[in-house]
Amino acid sequence: MFLGNRTIARRVLAFPRRRAELLATLTTEIQSGPTTRPLVIANVSKTYHDGRSSVPALDRVNLKVAQREFVCLVGASGCGKTTLLNLIAGIYRLDHGSIDTGDRRIGMVFQEPALFPWLTVARNIDLAMRLRGVEPDTRNRRIEELLRLVHLEGFGESRPHELSGGMQQRSALARALAQEADLLLMDEPFGSLDAMTRDRLHDELERIWLTTDLTILFVTHNVREAVRLGDRVVVLSSRPGRVAAEFTVDIERPRRADSAALARVAAQVTDRLRQEVRRHGH
Amino acid sequence: MVTDSYLDADLRGLDALDTPRIEVGSLARRVWSAIWPKLLAVTIVFAGWQALVWSGWRPTDVIPLPATVLSELGSIITTASFYQAVTITMQRAVFGFFLAIIVGLVVGVAVSRSDLLRRAVGSIITGLQSMPSIAWFPFAILLFGLNESAILFVIVLGAAPAIANGLISGIDHIPSILLRAGKVLGAKGVAAWRHVVLPAALPAFVSGLKQGWAFAWRSLMAGELLVTIASRPSIGVQLKTARDSLDATALLAMMIVVLVIGIVVDSVLFGSVERRIRRNRGVLGGGVDAVR
Secondary structure (H helix, E strand, O other): OOHHHHHHHHHHHOOHHHHHHHHHHHHHHOOOOOHOEEEEEEEEEEEEEOOEEEEEEEEEEEEEEEEOOOEEOOOOOOOOEEEEEEEEHOOOOOOOEEEEEEEEEEEOOOOOOOOOOOOOOOHHHHHHHHOOOOOOHHHHHHHHHHHOOOOOOOOOOOOOHOOOOHHHHHHHHHHHOOOOEEEEEOOOOOOOOOOHHHHHHHHHHHHHHOHHHHEEEEEEEOOHHHHEEEEEEEEEEEEOOEEEEEEOOOOOOOOOOHHHHHHHHHHHHHHHHHHHHHHHHO | OOHHHHHHHHHHHHHHHHHOOOOOOOOOHHHHHHHHHHHHHHHHHHHHHHHHEEEEEEOOOOOOOOHHHHHHHHHHHHOHHHHHHHHHHHHHHHHHHHHHHHHHHHHHHHHHOOHHHHHHHHHHHHHHOOOOOOOOHHHHHHOOOOHHHHHHHHHHHHHHHHHHHHHHHHOOOOHHHHHHHHHOOOHHHHHHHHHHHHHHHHHHHHHHHHHHHHHHHHHHHHHHHOOOOOOOHHHHHHHHHHHOOOHHHHHHHHHHHHHHHHHHHHHHHHHHHHHHHHHHHOOOHHHHHOOO
8 A cells, every 4th residue: 555655744743653653664665766755854852052051942853744845844933943954954963863864965045045255156056066076068058057947047157246135045046956956955045035026936936846856845934935835834833843733735836925725824824823922921 | 827937027127126237437547546546645755755855854865865766766677686686585585475375374274173273372373473573583593594594484484374364264254154055065075175165264365365475575674684695686685785885875765666566566466366356255345435
């Protein structure tokens, strides 16, 4: 019997007692192809130590993201969203638990564009491939493709500082895609952009995701953004971060930010998020 | 429904609004605007000098007229011995500075990589930087004798700490987001240094080089006055000869040469590299206006 990864993920969360058992079925079923394995975050905890005090950032977080799934993490500040992404990317070390990325190549887009200011946009994209040892001919062809993909053709020779925030973020997206990433981690990438640019980038990111095999984990504090983009929206509680609730967004793609269906789901998520925030008022 | 062309048109519109073209004036205009304030400053200095001579504070064989010095300078720079002296001095400067860069790089990278080394020698490097290099000469002469090695030794000791410090502070101030981005892109070990750390630290390293050059040039002049080698007529030897023969005109002319070489290397070589780096990274412009 083959269960869709998504169904399994939901069941795992629904029946915590049977989790180990289901995990076992899941891993055997997955053997068929390495790229179809889900991203599995199991019992992940992380505490920051700063001299005498210590702050728990994540507490036993469990999350599964299926191949080609677009999952958005929302939560108020202090929910450890960024910490979780940095743990998955291997930038921080885990305290407890395990993360199985399913042998995926990981690309990351940060809150700030994080482009290297000494390189042009094209060279920034190029570096991602150079570090993987891709041939120069292939690299040059791919740079053109990627610039077209993010609608930046003609800006390859520009320096990052010559571009607007939105264009820089698209360049950073192109650079992450140049890693031939299978799993794209996005840490509030559009947080500092104006509303219109952000809307366009949502459309664009959705289009790219629909045409590729990318699995995306997208962190934001903006509920509408999460519902606009995600197949699933995961609400994290704050201090320490835990998975508090999940919502499946069954809205046809491509979506419109101003659709009524989207607004309904967003309202539900917002209510749940408010409950989480209020807990801290007492 | 969102179509591609609609998306395209929107983005193009937004992008065009966000990337205004800045007109740049002609080359001649830019060169002139860079040069005239310097010309004015030089004119004022010469006018003050002229006034000092006319005041009769010191006889003209001690402080000659600017015109006399300039014409002496004009005749000096046509002689072969002048070029020989400048060549020898510049050879020492270039070689010594090159050695200092290597030492500075090695020390800078080592200290910025190791916490223990930093705690051990970090403050010593800064201490060495503030030590007048001329104080090293007696020891250098004892160590190497009156020869080229003594001069090189002091140039390296004078310039290397500034170069190392520049690199260390450059590495210390790299925004952590760039290091994280490098890590995610897979830059490890040597590749991380080559593609992320060193380029990110480059502006501070060039400032260190600039400061190192100033120290190297000063050490070299001190060295050439103290360590005179008969077969090697350098700029320092010419200064000394002029003083020994009480030739104030030739002395001042050679001092102008020392000053000009220092300025040319500093502003033409390092200055242009620095400006280029800043322009490429978008940190040029505004300047003092932004904080005034």
